[in-house]
Amino acid sequence: LQFAKAINTPANSSTNNKGFGIKVDSNNDIIIIGNAQTSGTISSVGVTFIGKYTSAGVRIWNRTFSGSYHTASASKPFINSSGDIFFAYRKRDSSWKYETVTVKYNSSGTEQFKSNTWSIKHTGQYQFEAGCAEDSKGNVYSVGSNRNSSSTQFCGFLFKYDSSGNFIFYKRFGNTSLDTRFRAIAIDSSDNVYCSGSQNSMGIVVKYDS
Numbered sequence: 787l788q789f790a791k792a793i794n795t796p797a798n799s800s801t802n803n804k805g806f807g808i809k810v811d812s813n814n815d816i817i818i819i820g821n822a823q824t825s826g827t828i829s830s831v832g833v834t835f836i837g838k839y840t841s842a843g844v845r846i847w848n849r850t851f852s853g854s855y856h857t858a859s860a861s862k863p864f865i866n867s868s869g870d871i872f873f874a875y876r877k878r879d880s881s882w883k884y885e886t887v888t889v890k891y892n893s894s895g896t897e898q899f900k901s902n903t904w905s906i907k908h909t910g911q912y913q914f915e916a917g918c919a920e921d922s923k924g925n926v927y928s929v930g931s932n933r934n935s936s937s938t939q940f941c942g943f944l945f946k947y948d949s950s951g952n953f954i955f956y957k958r959f960g961n962t963s964l965d966t967r968f969r970a971i972a973i974d975s976s977d978n979v980y981c982s983g984s985q986n987s988m989g990i991v992v993k994y995d996s
Contacts (some may be wrong), residue, residue: 788950789843789982793818805866807862811893814841819860819942822850834875838895847895850922851875853886860914861928872917874928874945883911888928888947899951911942916969921977924949929981930964938989941966942983944994959992968992 793803801887805820816839837848860875874888889897913932920926926947941960945955959981960966969983977996984990 787861791839791843793820793837799870803853805977806860807873809863809871810867811865812867813869814837815846816828816841816843816863817863817871819863821860836871836873836889836891849891849895849897851889859914861917863929864918864920866920870898870920872918872920872928874918874930876915884932886913886915886928886930886945888918888926888945888951890926890951894996899947901945901947901951902982915969916967916983917971919971919973919979921973921979922975923977925954925977926951926994927971927973927979929968929971930981931969937962939963939965940967942966942992944968944971944980944981957994966990 793805803820803822805818807819809817811817818837818839819835821834834851835848838846840846860871864872870893871891872888874886877885877887885938888901894900911932915928915930918926918928926949928945929943931942933940941958941961944957945953946955959968964985966985967983968981970981972980973978979994979996981992981994982990
């Protein structure tokens with residue numbers, strides 16, 4: 787055992803700190819994504835956090851995201867060859883409509899962009915972000931699953947943004963009779979996008995062009 791560290795981010799969150807994803811960059815620094823409860827319950831008053839640590843477990847920097855109706859949930863991080871970090875988290879408003887927010891940081895922890903997709907909301911109580919990826923042109927994708935109030939079934943979703951975080955398109959895969967979830971994303975050398983996950987009890991992979 788080299789180390790075991792408690793993650794308590796932000797400092798005033800003493801309960802329900804959870805890690806969702808971890809990645810190691812080319813310098814062997816560690817990127818951790820998670821959420822924390824600051825008061826009430828984590829479903830009502832929570833924050834998403836990202837932290838960067840040395841290979842010895844020493845914190846380099848950390849950032850948090852919160853709001854009056856922020857429900858903390860986040861994807862696994864993605865790191866490109868320049869050390870830029872991408873991840874997605876969810877927010878909700880007072881009427882339980884959700885937004886997926888995709889964020890880019892440079893290796894120093896400076897925010898490069900934060901997407902704005904409030905025009906695309908979902909009325910259901912559940913939404914989960916799963917992963918991010920970047921294509922050869924610097925476009926950014928995020929995937930996950932959501933459901934609306936008229937169905938108990940989930941659909942997979944895919945967002946695409948340009949290199950500045952501007953929205954390009956949104957795709958939703960599935961229907962009200964099938965439980966469909968996107969859990970991972972990969973992009974090939976031709977910038978085709980692959981989303982993998984499940985549909986009912988079957989594993990699936992879905993391919994989109996750029």
